[in-house]
Amino acid sequence: MPIDIPEVVIDRLPVYARALKLLERDSREVVSSYELGEQLGVTPAQIRKDLSYFGRFGKQGRGYNVHRLLSELRQILGLEQQWTLALVGVGNLGRAILTYGGFAPEGFSIVEAFDANPEIVGQCVGELVVRDVKELPDILHRSPVDIGIVAVPAAAAQGVIDTLVSCGTKAILNYAPIAARVHRDIRMRYIDPVLALQSMTFYLKSAKVSAR
Amino acid sequence: MPIDIPEVVIDRLPVYARALKLLERDSREVVSSYELGEQLGVTPAQIRKDLSYFGRFGKQGRGYNVHRLLSELRQILGLEQQWTLALVGVGNLGRAILTYGGFAPEGFSIVEAFDANPEIVGQCVGELVVRDVKELPDILHRSPVDIGIVAVPAAAAQGVIDTLVSCGTKAILNYAPIAARVHRDIRMRYIDPVLALQSMTFYLKSAKVSAR
Numbered sequence: 001m002p003i004d005i006p007e008v009v010i011d012r013l014p015v016y017a018r019a020l021k022l023l024e025r026d027s028r029e030v031v032s033s034y035e036l037g038e039q040l041g042v043t044p045a046q047i048r049k050d051l052s053y054f055g056r057f058g059k060q061g062r063g064y065n066v067h068r069l070l071s072e073l074r075q076i077l078g079l080e081q082q083w084t085l086a087l088v089g090v091g092n093l094g095r096a097i098l099t100y101g102g103f104a105p106e107g108f109s110i111v112e113a114f115d116a117n118p119e120i121v122g123q124c125v126g127e128l129v130v131r132d133v134k135e136l137p138d139i140l141h142r143s144p145v146d147i148g149i150v151a152v153p154a155a156a157a158q159g160v161i162d163t164l165v166s167c168g169t170k171a172i173l174n175y176a177p178i179a180a181r182v183h184r185d186i187r188m189r190y191i192d193p194v195l196a197l198q199s200m201t202f203y204l205k206s207a208k209v210s211a212r
Numbered sequence: 213m214p215i216d217i218p219e220v221v222i223d224r225l226p227v228y229a230r231a232l233k234l235l236e237r238d239s240r241e242v243v244s245s246y247e248l249g250e251q252l253g254v255t256p257a258q259i260r261k262d263l264s265y266f267g268r269f270g271k272q273g274r275g276y277n278v279h280r281l282l283s284e285l286r287q288i289l290g291l292e293q294q295w296t297l298a299l300v301g302v303g304n305l306g307r308a309i310l311t312y313g314g315f316a317p318e319g320f321s322i323v324e325a326f327d328a329n330p331e332i333v334g335q336c337v338g339e340l341v342v343r344d345v346k347e348l349p350d351i352l353h354r355s356p357v358d359i360g361i362v363a364v365p366a367a368a369a370q371g372v373i374d375t376l377v378s379c380g381t382k383a384i385l386n387y388a389p390i391a392a393r394v395h396r397d398i399r400m401r402y403i404d405p406v407l408a409l410q411s412m413t414f415y416l417k418s419a420k421v422s423a424r
Contacts, residue, residue: 014410078417205290
């Protein structure tokens with residue numbers, strides 16, 4: 001069943017879950033698709049359509065029960081589970097990732113960090129000792145992780161991704177600005193600030209033109 | 213006209229442009245929507261539909277002219293222009309952003325960096341001297357930037373975003389994990405690794421279930 005749900009819908013669900021979490025924290029019991037849409041910059045129709053893939057959540061004209069919808073979404077997305085991650089690349093970006101406080105509270109635990117630079121290997125960053133990337137296959141074959149985070153330079157990224165996949169990693173969070181190739185069974189998400197910037201300049205440019 | 217194009221379509225165009233750029237670098241002259249789709253994990257039909265918003269680019273059965281499609285996309289997205297950016301927040305993440313080599317070659321130039329921490333203010337990071345965030349309004353009123361990058365802790369983010377917007381910034385790249393509120397004329401993109409992870413666990417979870 002889940003296979004038929006468009007990926008863009010799945011991508012929006014965590015955003016809904018986050019908004020609902022904030023509403024729950026504010027002790028809100030009910031929210032309308034209109035209000036949720038206003039907050040997130042999505043149309044109410046889009047929200048209703050996205051949620052309809054997973055059953056009926058709201059009552060016509062009554063809105064959604066915040067707690068129930070949130071816990072359903074968390075179930076659907078697997079957010080109740082604990083997930084293990086391995087980071088490859090401990091430069092400035094890798095350090096920011098290792099010391100970022102936002103992963104653990106959401107059930108994402110970085111359990112290994114690797115780098116190729118001998119000056120970085122052995123350093124203690126956050127709560128981990130950085131290991132030599134040469135040891136990665138051994139370590140991950142012994143203790144597989146759910147998700148790999150790739151924060152190495154572009155030139156090294158495809159090799160690192162291939163190695164992670166060969167160790168059984170089924171999902172990759174890729175910070176390297178490359179169009180990496182993976183088997184279609186492997187999930188990959190890009191964290192790419194340039195792509196995000198480039199999707200905004202379309203509107204900035206339009207604004208400049210229409211302001212003339 | 214551009215107003216009617218769905219935002220998800222605009223979001224995909226930079227991805228197409230990047231793939232085309234790589235093909236051009238490899239001296240490829242023509243590419244089919246099928247091949248492009250294979251590379252990007254998008255259906256050929258999706259690519260054809262997305263591009264159809266902007267006119268007719270390919271000939272039936274002949275594929276797209278790589279160079280022509282790339283330059284059209286760059287025009288549409290405003291990628292030929294130079295854009296100025298101001299960064300707020302120079303922690304580990306801000307440092308990674310300032311020293312990241314991927315912005316300038318794409319026309320994105322970070323011209324100011326601000327922080328609230330007196331120990332960081334005055335430091336030289338990358339090619340910039342970090343300024344006190346208190347000076348931000350003065351500096352940006354005098355020399356406005358196109359885009360603000362927010363890399364401050366969650367608690368400080370909404371305030372920073374409001375200040376940037378009040379200084380005329382029309383687009384925000386937001387690394388802080390908050391559902392920020394901005395006027396709908398302001399473009400905002402989130403860089404949020406947790407949301408990306410959460411959109412993958414849906415599939416990992418499904419795989420676990422079906423593997424039982």
